Amino acid sequence: MKKTIVTGDRPTGKMHIGHYFGSLQNRVEMQKDYDTYILIADVQALTDNFQDPEKIRKNVKELVLDYLGAGIDPNIANIYIQSMIPEIAELTVYFSNLVTVSRLYRNPTTKFEASQKKELFGDEGSSLTYGFLGYPVSQAADILALGGDIVPVGEDQIPHIEQTREIARKFNNTYGETFVEPEYVLSKNPRIKGLDGNDKMSKSLGNAIYLADSKEEISKKIMSAITDPNKIKKDDPANPDICMVYYYHKLVTPTEQTKKICSECKCGSRGCVACKKELIESMVNYLKPIQDRRKYYEERPEEVEKILKQGTLKAQQRAKQVMQKVRKNMQIDYFKED
Numbered sequence: 284m285k286k287t288i289v290t291g292d293r294p295t296g297k298m299h300i301g302h303y304f305g306s307l308q309n310r311v312e313m314q315k316d317y318d319t320y321i322l323i324a325d326v327q328a329l330t331d332n333f334q335d336p337e338k339i340r341k342n343v344k345e346l347v348l349d350y351l352g353a354g355i356d357p358n359i360a361n362i363y364i365q366s367m368i369p370e371i372a373e374l375t376v377y378f379s380n381l382v383t384v385s386r387l388y389r390n391p392t393t394k395f396e397a398s399q400k401k402e403l404f405g406d407e408g409s410s411l412t413y414g415f416l417g418y419p420v421s422q423a424a425d426i427l428a429l430g431g432d433i434v435p436v437g438e439d440q441i442p443h444i445e446q447t448r449e450i451a452r453k454f455n456n457t458y459g460e461t462f463v464e465p466e467y468v469l470s471k472n473p474r475i476k477g478l479d480g481n482d483k484m485s486k487s488l489g490n491a492i493y494l495a496d497s498k499e500e501i502s503k504k505i506m507s508a509i510t511d512p513n514k515i516k517k518d519d520p521a522n523p524d525i526c527m528v529y530y531y532h533k534l535v536t537p538t539e540q541t542k543k544i545c546s547e548c549k550c551g552s553r554g555c556v557a558c559k560k561e562l563i564e565s566m567v568n569y570l571k572p573i574q575d576r577r578k579y580y581e582e583r584p585e586e587v588e589k590i591l592k593q594g595t596l597k598a599q600q601r602a603k604q605v606m607q608k609v610r611k612n613m614q615i616d617y618f619k620e621d
């Protein structure tokens with residue numbers, strides 16, 4: 284029997300190449316070998332966007348298109364909507380007894396997110412909501428309600444998967460063997476740097492290339508990417524290891540050519556403008572099949588809706604089965620089902 288993958292994203296914006304190389308590509312490769320469930324985490328997105336439901340609603344569509352564009356195959360993987368699986372909400376309530384509040388305050392990812400929002404964080408007067416602080420508990424329910432074994436994610440998600448494992452263990456110790464402890468899988472490039480050289484590509488930092496960017500947008504962004512600051516003149520030798528243009532060449536330009544770029548840069552026979560122009564071509568070529576697929580689905584909204592409905596139905600069926608076992612083991616299975 285195939286093992287199960289459960290993973291997903293918050294529908295808060297279009298996906299960029301950081302998401303692609305950081306996790307989407309990995310999921311596309313793995314979908315053939317696993318029973319794959321990819322969740323659109325609308326409930327989780329609402330924890331810090333609850334005043335803005337239109338934004339989440341709109342981005343659910345964008346996210347499905349990004350998934351399909353990136354190569355998630357709806358014939359083998361199930362894409363589904365978190366809020367349409369009530370078992371996840373139910374399981375979150377049961378799990379909330381198994382996690383202390385101070386453990387939630389120790390989660391480094393929520394801590395970091397709180398600091399970015401400039402919210403007070405910690406036992407001494409948090410300005411965050413119960414929902415935001417507790418979202419790792421509901422993420423554990425996302426994974427365990429579907430019986431997930433493997434969770435392919437970006438690096439920032441590791442603390443949440445660790446917390447999920449703790450919850451599964453605690454549940455099993457308390458109510459008897461019910462869940463497997465899921466494992467995370469990182470991609471080859473778990474973290475992609477931004478155009479400005481920042482350690483992380485992110486929408487809020489304005490340093491991202493989006494999967495759906497036009498050639499004009501890509502050109503503008505790449506022309507402004509950070510290169511070796513010590514290279515002043517076109518034929519100065521430079522250090523490709525501190526150049527963002529070379530960094531992206533390694534991701535999207537064929538290996539042989541990338542090697543040539545590296546040696547030309549080091550010996551000063553390659554100007555940055557020409558190098559950037561070449562990267563624009565490579566990036567556009569690389570993204571073309573993704574954009575073509577995205578466009579195909581963008582023009583067929585009924586087909587996309589069918590895919591989402593189908594995936595959600597499959598996830599519902601699976602969550603129902605898992606919950607029967609949960610309710611039985613927790614001794615809350617009051618009426619025998621057929």
Ligand code: TRP
Nearest residue numbers: 289290291292293324327422425
């Ligand atoms: N927290 C994840 C993110 O922000 C999204 C997510 C929600 C998720 N539920 C999940 C990821 C379950 C993996 C498994 O990217």
